Amino acid sequence: MLEADVRERLRRFILQDLMRDPQYPLADDEPLVTGGVLDSFAVAQIAVFAEHEFHVYIPDSDMTPDRMDTLEQMVQRIIRGASAP
Template sequence: MDTKERVRTFMRENFYVASPDALTDDTSLLEQGIVDSTGILEVVAFIESTFDIQVEDAEMVPENLDTIDGIVAYVARKQDGG
């Protein structure tokens, strides 16, 4: 399973998604109410445990965590040493 599919599966299994088909790669998780501020901490814990990377406080920004594409890109940067 690739990174995007792992993230999508995590979202579907751990957060209420009214219409799974509507959860596109660029859907805002915050604006759609899929993830709230507490949910972001769950997403961070998932990223850290699943991909063995450390999410710094300064990296907990919407650009990194608000969409599936953003999370995938963030994980790829971190895995590449970024």
């Protein structure tokens, strides 16, 4: 699984489906949950998106603001899940 591909697809999902603003200049390190952009329901949507798109299960315990706050953290979590045995 290519990191750049995961990043691009996840970025598109966040901008189009969660923020409903495709033109928003989303930075990789922008705090999305603690910054009030995404709520808990949006985090659940990302988890289900990761299951459908990348076949990666992210447990609820990993979906905390300190572990899944930025696009970068989400990408790394998906990559880690994909490479797990």
